Amino acid sequence: MGRLQRVYDWLDARFDLDDAQTFLGKAFPAEDSFLLGEVALFCFLVLVLTGVFLGFFFEPSTSDVEYEGSVAQYQGQELPEAFVSVLNITYDVPFGMLLRRMHHWAAHLFVASIGLHMLRVFFQGAYRNPREPNWLVGSGLAGLAMFAAYTGYALPFDEFASTAVGIGYNVAKSVPVVGETLAYVVFGGEFPSSATIPRLYFLHVLVLPLAIAALIAVHMFILVRQKHTEAERGGDVEGRERVAADDDSVVVGLPAFPNQAAVSAVVFFLTLATLSLLAGFLPVHNVAEYGPNDPASTPDLIMPDWFLMWGYGFLKLIPSWMSFDLFGVHVSSEFVGGLVLPGLVFAGVFLWPFVDYEEEPTHFAASPLARPWQTAVGVAAVVFIMLASIAGMDVIVADVLGTSTAALKPYFIGLLAVGPVLAGGITYAALTGLGDDDEPPPSAADGGSPPPDRDQPKPGERGGDAP
Numbered sequence: 001m002g003r004l005q006r007v008y009d010w011l012d013a014r015f016d017l018d019d020a021q022t023f024l025g026k027a028f029p030a031e032d033s034f035l036l037g038e039v040a041l042f043c044f045l046v047l048v049l050t051g052v053f054l055g056f057f058f059e060p061s062t063s064d065v066e067y068e069g070s071v072a073q074y075q076g077q078e079l080p081e082a083f084v085s086v087l088n089i090t091y092d093v094p095f096g097m098l099l100r101r102m103h104h105w106a107a108h109l110f111v112a113s114i115g116l117h118m119l120r121v122f123f124q125g126a127y128r129n130p131r132e133p134n135w136l137v138g139s140g141l142a143g144l145a146m147f148a149a150y151t152g153y154a155l156p157f158d159e160f161a162s163t164a165v166g167i168g169y170n171v172a173k174s175v176p177v178v179g180e181t182l183a184y185v186v187f188g189g190e191f192p193s194s195a196t197i198p199r200l201y202f203l204h205v206l207v208l209p210l211a212i213a214a215l216i217a218v219h220m221f222i223l224v225r226q227k228h229t230e231a232e233r234g235g236d237v238e239g240r241e242r243v244a245a246d247d248d249s250v251v252v253g254l255p256a257f258p259n260q261a262a263v264s265a266v267v268f269f270l271t272l273a274t275l276s277l278l279a280g281f282l283p284v285h286n287v288a289e290y291g292p293n294d295p296a297s298t299p300d301l302i303m304p305d306w307f308l309m310w311g312y313g314f315l316k317l318i319p320s321w322m323s324f325d326l327f328g329v330h331v332s333s334e335f336v337g338g339l340v341l342p343g344l345v346f347a348g349v350f351l352w353p354f355v356d357y358e359e360e361p362t363h364f365a366a367s368p369l370a371r372p373w374q375t376a377v378g379v380a381a382v383v384f385i386m387l388a389s390i391a392g393m394d395v396i397v398a399d400v401l402g403t404s405t406a407a408l409k410p411y412f413i414g415l416l417a418v419g420p421v422l423a424g425g426i427t428y429a430a431l432t433g434l435g436d437d438d439e440p441p442p443s444a445a446d447g448g449s450p451p452p453d454r455d456q457p458k459p460g461e462r463g464g465d466a467p
């Protein structure tokens with residue numbers, strides 16, 4: 001008996017690998033857009049690994065210490081320890097600059113890939129019965145990912161980032177009745193104070209990554225139990241056995257191992273390569289240039305990260321008459337713009353699978369072209385978020401157009417009210433005018449999706465054990 005076989009038998013006796021082999025042979029519907037979720041997964045892995053490295057050198061403290069690193073302009077100055085440690089990571093720790101940049105770009109790609117993955121799930125109707133629970137878990141992940149990035153943005157305690165993070169503090173404090181408590185829980189009290197950075201650090205390196213990891217585990221568990229949706233089949237599939245085009249009790253795709261595992265490995269290395277390339281060539285948040293946090297000054301331009309810009313847009317556009325008293329409780333425009341409106345957007349996202357509700361389980365992904373009203377709502381939502389984000393950058397827009405932000409405000413409000421309706425209406429008209437309702441939706445045969453049998457077709461029972 002070979003040595004490898006003996007190792008296998010030893011492990012098999014303990015972990016029942018034969019059973020795992022059956023599991024690994026399960027069919028995995030193959031579609032390139034399904035890989036976006038994997039990109040998000042791998043970004044999270046890179047974030048954890050690079051974050052552990054940064055954790056060895058970052059100091060979560062705002063106490064002043066003397067700077068003795070290689071940035072000449074700060075030599076010998078008393079500066080907040082968090083700021084000093086990020087300068088050290090960037091300029092003095094071996095590989096520090098590369099890994100800090102990789103962490104930064106992985107955070108951006110994480111949020112971007114989550115957004116694109118969510119759009120893919122939305123436009124293909126992959127959230128429908130029985131996958132609503134995974135849509136809910138995914139929406140939670142999207143919120144947590146943005147919050148995790150936000151808490152990380154604050155950590156270097158530089159002038160630009162801490163001013164931008166201060167907007168969140170004001171919004172938290174504006175919540176009626178519980179605002180003070182909320183600001184204390186998230187920011188450790190007054191912002192910025194000596195408690196702020198330790199509190200945000202605790203959330204950033206422990207609470208949020210653990211919560212994200214737990215939700216990813218639930219997301220993957222549900223995915224494995226329910227299996228992927230599958231692209232519409234062009235016709236009957238000839239594999240180890242014949243599977244009818246409309247038979248959704250059987251999944252057609254690649255075996256999870258080794259075929260899909262090999263594809264995932266390629267996606268992993270491509271993600272890593274992209275992040276390394278970005279980190280190698282594109283600098284990130286230049287703390288040396290911004291300088292340490294200075295409560296006495298405000299930078300000319302304050303901006304959150306791009307994925308929070310839509311919420312910032314609401315804050316900019318909310319009219320001041322939205323501040324009022326209700327039954328003796330003060331409701332501020334900051335609360336309405338910074339929390340109520342974004343909260344409504346999130347509520348809409350969470351509730352969507354119950355708006356577009358399907359009584360019967362659906363295991364095939366749909367073509368967006370075959371779902372006019374749902375696609376129209378999706379397009380309107382994307383336009384809405386993009387316009388709100390542009391409104392968040394009103395200072396730059398005003399600068400480019402040579403006008404003032406006050407002059408732009410009514411136009412932005414008008415655009416935000418009309419733009420999405422117009423975009424949704426045009427989409428709906430185009431899709432309903434395009435085709436005959438009796439025609440089947442575009443499928444692999446029409447070039448809508450790649451053919452399901454692009455490799456060895458491998459039917460597997462949906463929800464069963466056998467591949």
Ligand code: HEM
Nearest residue numbers: 034036037038040041118126134135138139141142228229
């Ligand atoms: C940390 C964030 C996330 C990770 C790591 C993640 C990962 C994944 C992966 C690897 C898959 C299988 C491959 C694929 O369909 O792309 C998947 C499927 C799915 N995800 Fe996510 N996801 C995340 C966030 C989200 C979000 C924000 C939503 C929606 C709000 C969502 C909803 C779904 C649904 C419904 C499926 C099943 C799709 C199908 O069967 O076709 N996920 N996710």
